[in-house]
Amino acid sequence: MRGSGLLLVAAAALAGAVVAEARLVAPTVSDAAIQQDGYPRTLEEFGFFIHADAQIPTLGVVPYELNTPLFSDGADKLRFVYVPDGTAIEPDGEGLLQFPVGSAIIKTFAFGEGDERQLIETRVLLHRADGWLALPYRWNEEQTEARLALAGARVPITTPVGEEISYRIPNKNQCKACHSKDGEVIPIGPKARNLSAEWLSDMVGAGHLAAVPQGADILPDWDERAEGNTASLARAYLDVNCAHCHQPGGGASNSGLDLRWEQDDLYALGVWKPPVAAGRGAGGHAISIAPGDPDASILVYRMNSAEPGIAMPELGRSIIDPDGVEVVSRWIDQMDGAEITQ
Amino acid sequence: MFRLTIAALALCGTAPVFAETHTVSPGEGAQERLQEALILAEPGDEIVLEAGRYELTDGLSLDIDGVIVRGSGMEDTILDFTQQAGSGEGLLVTSDNVTLRDFAMENPKGDGIKSKGADNIVYTQIKVTWTNGPDPSNGAYAIYPVESTGVLVDGVIVSGASDAGIYVGQSSKITVRNSIAENNVAGIEIENSRDALVEHNIARLNTGGILVFDLPGLPVMGGGNVVVRENLVAGNTTPNFAPPGNIVAGVKRGTGIMVMANENVMVTRNVVSENPTAAFMVVAYTQAFDDERYNPYPRNVVIGENVADDVGDEPDFEGGEQLVQAFGGSLPPLLWDGLSDSDGMPAVAVTDGTAGWTLGLTEQGQGIESAQPAPFQAPDAGIEWDMSSVGAPAELEERL
Structure with missing residues (x-):
């Protein structure tokens, strides 16, 4: 429900944007940026968003939510997945969805409501032929661009409960510190048990997922x-x-x-x-x-x-x-x- | 393209001929510049830390195989973590064949340098200190290799750790030598590990000097095949300052060399002086446990020819004073708890007649309050085992 709600919001915002800016053409996700060697210097190079500052995804980039999310200093987290055309995610029981090579998982961290919202960072997980790669991108204050922050950063933030903190954008290795099992980088979040059955069905309907996994949607909300x-x-x-x-x-x-x-x-x-x-x-x-x-x-x-x-x-x-x-x-x-x- | 060639060479396993050197200097932005160098290094590269004090706010990490991190010397290149605001250690290494050398680290908030699943690692000429001296709010371990095969620690200095200065856990093929551990709770600790050589170290002013432990409930257990030789273990009289709850919080002030629940441990040619509880302590695991894979008893711990003087004159337990009187002024150098495996393997033997006493415990997990102290003379020969397998692989020496 929440997943599709977000979609509606995105669609509404998109409609508004289209009216406001006739020039708008949805970018195509750059499979090259995801799959080729190297670290793209800006988030824009991936083409995940129509309006990155409003976090409006382009076609094929699908928002999702988790039943029980990771706590990150109270940040709002906007999550998206991308699966290349002609491929689909394979279910693996209640565990991690098995994403094909060329997939990307995108998560933006934001603080503040409505017009006050500030995007702080966007983390991407890229499934390349030699495995997953995790990269952090830091948003500038103007919210016009997110640049690669390999070494991470510290950003002063006011949390939703009014606490002044030094928010940590993780460096590339710190991404791996959590996203690692037996030395390999892996996704953590999109486990079937922690995803809504409705979202999973929608993904099947859209051809992005082979079938709704057994054991899906069992973690509490x-x-x-x-x-x-x-x-x-x-x-x-x-x-x-x-x-x-x-x-x-x-x-x-x-x-x-x-x-x-x-x-x-x-x-x-x-x-x-x-x-x-x-x-x-x-x-x-x-x-x-x-x-x-x-x-x-x-x-x-x-x-x-x-x-x-x-x-x-x-x-x-x-x-x-x-x-x-x-x-x-x-x-x-x-x-x-x-x-x-x- | 050039870069790719270097990487390809390194991947082929040949020594990279064109390894690059990345130089980092202290000052503004050092955190990001140093971390970026650690991330962008290719296998075989060297990261040089110029002399100076690096003010760091977050833990550093290295995840590239075969990298050398080299400072200008442990007195000159100082990674200062006094203002650290995040991470559980100062530096985390998760890749293989890494060499860390010639720098110091001060006041990390958690552990100092942790290497996990990092095979064939060399630590040399490194200093890790908590500058406020013994304090329970200090980090647990200064040098902390864990779950690794091939560990060489040579010429390091560690002080102030609220657990162990040099702690090697759940690893194998280990050498710790030529190092100084002082003002820690445990100077040097080998835990749940095999094939370890601890030699030519100085462990002084700790609560306990050198510990060889095996604990239950861990992924890697069955510690053994450990040689502790030619160390100076002296004046370990610092009151235990470990936060309660940790296994070393139970270590008695004035413990020289302690072996708990291990098999085949040779302790020989050490000088063990001014350790008021005991020069040598050989005991079973003290707590209750529920892990059928685990053997809580010491087996075949051999105390060889050591020099032990000024020991056992002020043991750190209740009734110690009367006990000392009963033994005529000082306790014999070897303390055994009286427990051994039921299979007949002796817990402890002595080859040089080292005198002992026993707590006379009869059951694993029995409290010391029910001890029945008595003199004890251990059997005079242990069981032979192949000591040629102990120590780090010889090829690690080439990186010193």
């Missing part, structure tokens, strides 16, 4: 968390925010902590598990998850900190996400240690 099942919400939150590193083959594999949705071993999830290399990140606590006692759980302690060296995730967050802390705390509080449910 984070926006509806007031009514949702606590365990399900907490597990979804940990999966989306933590498990890209905390899983076998991920960046934090050596911790032995595995926070993936599909993990059902209590110890691997952190229940009664002592830390390995947490250092002061342990906060004086002896175990990752103390059933019934969130305040004694390292997991909550690290989520509830904004201090580098303590805060988790290590990248992509400079303020605390109170909603995430609340849901995960509630989950641990309700645990008696003997059960784990989704």
